[in-house]
Amino acid sequence: MPSAPKRPVATLEEALARPDSERIELIRGTLVPKAAPTGEHSDAQVHLDRGLGRFFDRKPGGRWPGGWWIRTEIDVQLGGELFRPDVAGWRRERCPDRPAGRPIALRPDWICEILSPSNEDTDRVDKLQSYFQAGVPHYWLANPLERVLEVYRRTELAYALVLTAKSGQKIRAEPFDAVELSVDELFWADPEDSEP
Secondary structure (H helix, E strand, O other), rough: OOOOOOOOOOOHHHHOOOOOOHHEEOOOOOOEOOOOOOOHHHHHHHHHHHHHHHOOOOOOOOOOOOEEEEEEOOOOOEOOOOEEOOOEEOOOOOOOOOOOOOOOOOOOOEEEEEEOOOOOHHHHHHHHHHHHOOOOEEEEEEEEEOOOOEEEEEOOOOOOEEEEOOOOOEEOOOOOOOOOOOOHHHHOOOOOOOOO
């Protein structure tokens, strides 16, 4: 039985030459289209950015912890691969200047992917393995349809699931455990009046 023809391995240069409108990632030599966001996906992305950003995307010190750069949909190069995480963060102590340019070649300290039915396997398997190999310390998976958040911490051998939370819960989720967060607000709910 003849074997299937091998697909040519795509390069980082090919991925970067594609127009932004294609929403392409390069994972293990394959150009992978990123799913078009649904309303639920968009809500989760905006609220994760806002919910974390108001406490952490600022200089350290003052009323809130700060100490991070938090960005959405920014191209990140990890070795020979190219990713466009839904939300990513860099600790300012390791990255004193705002991440700029395309792609960002400095590994994030935290990445959150928002699950889509069409790309869930990519986020749960391929990206999880690539992010682990690249040394990303913290990886979150957010499921906007189920309103479930999974928090992973990198260990020597693999990512360890350290927290699973759902709608209705308040959590302290590493690496942002200095502040209690509402799972509902991270996905879609309006902030409580008492929050900043």
